[in-house]
Structure formats: structure tokens, C-alpha cells
Amino acid sequence: MSAPASPSVPTPAPVSAHLSASPGGSGPTEAELLDFVRRVATDAEAVASLPLDPEGRTWVQLEGPGGSEAWLIGWPPGTGTGWHDHADSIGAFTTAAGTLKELSLAARLPTDGWKTLELTEGIDRSRELTAGQGRAFGRHHVHEVLNESTTEHAVSVHAYYPPLPRIRRYSRTGDLLRLEQVERPEDWQ
Numbered sequence: 001m002s003a004p005a006s007p008s009v010p011t012p013a014p015v016s017a018h019l020s021a022s023p024g025g026s027g028p029t030e031a032e033l034l035d036f037v038r039r040v041a042t043d044a045e046a047v048a049s050l051p052l053d054p055e056g057r058t059w060v061q062l063e064g065p066g067g068s069e070a071w072l073i074g075w076p077p078g079t080g081t082g083w084h085d086h087a088d089s090i091g092a093f094t095t096a097a098g099t100l101k102e103l104s105l106a107a108r109l110p111t112d113g114w115k116t117l118e119l120t121e122g123i124d125r126s127r128e129l130t131a132g133q134g135r136a137f138g139r140h141h142v143h144e145v146l147n148e149s150t151t152e153h154a155v156s157v158h159a160y161y162p163p164l165p166r167i168r169r170y171s172r173t174g175d176l177l178r179l180e181q182v183e184r185p186e187d188w189q
Contacts, residue, residue, distance in 0.1 A: 027161045028066040030136035033092035036065045037134055037157040040072065041096035050074050052153050062157070069163035075100065075154040080146035083170035083177070087111075087140070089160040094134025098154030102127050102135070104143035109177075111140055119175045142170065142177075 028036070040046055040062065051058055052074045064070030069089075075098070083103075107123045127135070134157075137143070147154040169181040 028064075028068055028159075030090050030092060030138065032065060033068060033090065033159040033161060034094070034134060034136040036068075036070070037092050037094040037159050038132075040070075040157040041094040041132065041134070046072060047096045047155055050155060052076070052155075062159075064159045064161070066161065067163070068159045068161035070157070070159040072096075073156050073158060075147035075156065077147060077149045077151055077153065081144055083142060083144045083172050085109075085140055085142045085168050085170075086160055086164055087166045087168065089162055089164050090136070090138055091141070091158065091160040092134060092136040093145070093156050093158040095129045095131050096155040096157055097131050098147065098149060098152050099128060099130045100154050100156055101146045101148050102129060102143055103146070104137075104141065105177075108140060109142060114179065116176060116178045119177055121175075 046062075050060055050072050054076050056076065057079055058074040060072050062070035062072055102125075104125045104127075105119065105123050106125050107120070109117060129135070145156075164185065166185075167183045168179060169183065171178045171180050
């Protein structure tokens with residue numbers, strides 16, 4: 001998920017997760033985050049609490065499990081995140097309504113010290129996630145999430161642990177991936 005620049009909707013009361021952190025106090029695992037987003041995605045009341053805007057994405061922050069950051073996001077037709085990663089956070093997301101497409105790279109990229117990388121052949125992945133489908137991912141996962149529908153909103157649930165320390169945004173032209181910007185939480189206020 002790309003962290004929103006500024007919320008365009010009022011934030012309702014947080015949705016609670018009744019999930020404890022992993023043994024040793026290290027926070028929730030990828031599997032626990034995926035379980036959380038799947039449960040929230042089936043909560044019709046939580047999903048209906050999200051106002052949908054035909055012009056731009058909308059979101060509400062949720063109370064994630066074990067200190068994680070969580071979001072319910074509305075995607076108007078034709079919207080997407082652009083290529084990005086979530087730095088040192090693990091995460092999970094599930095589509096609650098509509099269909100989302102995830103484009104990702106099946107390679108671990110260097111975390112720092114580069115501006116442009118030439119990607120090797122065969123690392124591109126694409127998945128279509130309809131309502132109820134989701135996935136978890138590890139640290140430094142580079143992806144782009146899209147609502148390719150021309151008529152239908154999509155809604156999804158996302159969770160990250162630790163809460164997003166930064167997001168790196170990329171542009172992509174063919175096999176070239178270029179680091180464009182690094183955003184920190186204070187940039188999203």
C-alpha cells in the first residue's frame with residue numbers, strides 16, 4: 001500500500017483485532033497479518049463504513065494486531081499505487097470487494113545505495129485478487145496495486161508491521177527500475 005498523503009474521509013472508530021503478538025513480543029507474523037486482513041474483509045459493517053469517492057482513493061485507519069498499522073482502502077475505477085515498497089515492514093492485504101491486480105518483482109532488491117537497477121528477465125509476477133483473496137509479503141517487497149476496472153470500485157484491507165517507517169517509490173520503464181522518492185510518515189500528515 002502507498003500511505004496516503006492526507007485522509008480525504010473522516011476516520012471512524014478503529015476496528016479492533018483480537019490477536020496477540022508473536023511469541024517473544026516480536027510483533028505479528030505475516031500469517032497473522034493475513035489472517036487479520038481476511039477477517040476484516042469479511043466484516044460487512046467495517047467495509048460499509050468506508051465512504052467511496054469516484055475521483056480518488058479513500059481510506060480509514062484500523063487498529064491492527066500487535067501494534068501493526070492497518071488500513072481499509074477504497075479504489076475508484078482506474079486507480080493504483082505506482083511501484084513502491086514498504087521498506088523494513090512485512091505486510092498483507094486482502095480484497096474485500098471488487099478486483100485488484102498486483103504486479104510484483106520476484107527478486108530481493110538492494111535496500112539502499114542505488115538509484116537505477118536493470119531488472120532481469122522472468123522476475124515479473126502478476127496476480128488478480130478478487131473479493132476474499134489476499135496475500136502476505138516480506139520486507140522490501142516491491143509491487144504495484146491496481147484497480148483496472150472501468151466501472152467498479154474495489155475495497156481492500158492492508159496491515160504492516162512494524163508500522164511503516166518509510167515507503168520508497170519507483171518508476172519503471174521496461175527493465176529499468178528507478179528510485180524516485182523516499183517518503184516517511186511525517187510526509188503523509
